[in-house]
Amino acid sequence: MEKQNTEPQTAVAPAEFDPDAFLVVPARTFEDLRIGEVFRAPSRTLTDAHAAAFQTVSADNHPVHYDAEWARKHGHSAPVVHGLQVLAFTAPGATLFPHFIGEVFVSFLEVSCTFLAEVHSGDTLYPALTVTGLEPKGSNGIVVTAATIHNQRGQLVLSGQHKYLLRRQ
Known part of the structure; x- marks a missing residue:
């Protein structure tokens, strides 16, 4: 049987903490980015609670978003998740992108998108931002x-574009 060490351990003093040096990922510059780089967001399965919360925040009370009978009578298989809620999953903050560019980020210039398929409660979304241009x-x-969202069946449900202004080095 091994003898256990009962001597008091000497603690090593931690280095002084600097909140400004606490980075989630190494900072990048405009010049470091590359065409084709992909910044993914974690997948998320939408629930009725998500839809209800967004309905409250957006003040969008159209029955297609919450009334199953109304939705079915009007050609939908179930209530449809708000399009802007789906688009929100492409927000830069949903990915690690702003952590990479936080030191050189100036502004979010533009967003556009096309909704390609309905999203319903229970769908799992897989958002991504792919660098397509550096000007x-x-x-x-x-x-x-390019902002894209696929569902759990691999179907592209949203396709769009974002533009950001970054300081150059």
């Missing part, structure tokens, strides 16, 4: 990303 503009640069 230097003087001391700044515009990053263009």
Whole structure:
């Protein structure tokens, strides 16, 4: 039987904590980004509670979003999740993208999208931002990303584009 060490352990003093140095991922610059890079968001399964919360925040009270009978009578298999709620899953903050570019981020310039298929409670969404353009503009640069969301069946339910303004080095 091994003898256990009962000597008091000497603690090593931790380095002084600097909140400004606490990065989730290493910071990147406009020049570090590459066409084709993908920034994914965690998958998320939508529930009735998510839809109800968004309905409250958005003030959108159209029955297609909450009334199963109304939705069926009008050609839908179930209540349809709000389109803007689906789009919100492509928000940069839903991915690690803003953590990479936080030091050089200036503004979110533009968003556009096309809703390609209905999303219902119980669907699992897989959002991603793919860098498709890097446009230097003087001391700044515009990053263009394709915003996509697939569902659990591999169906593309949203396709869009975001543009961000970043400071250049």
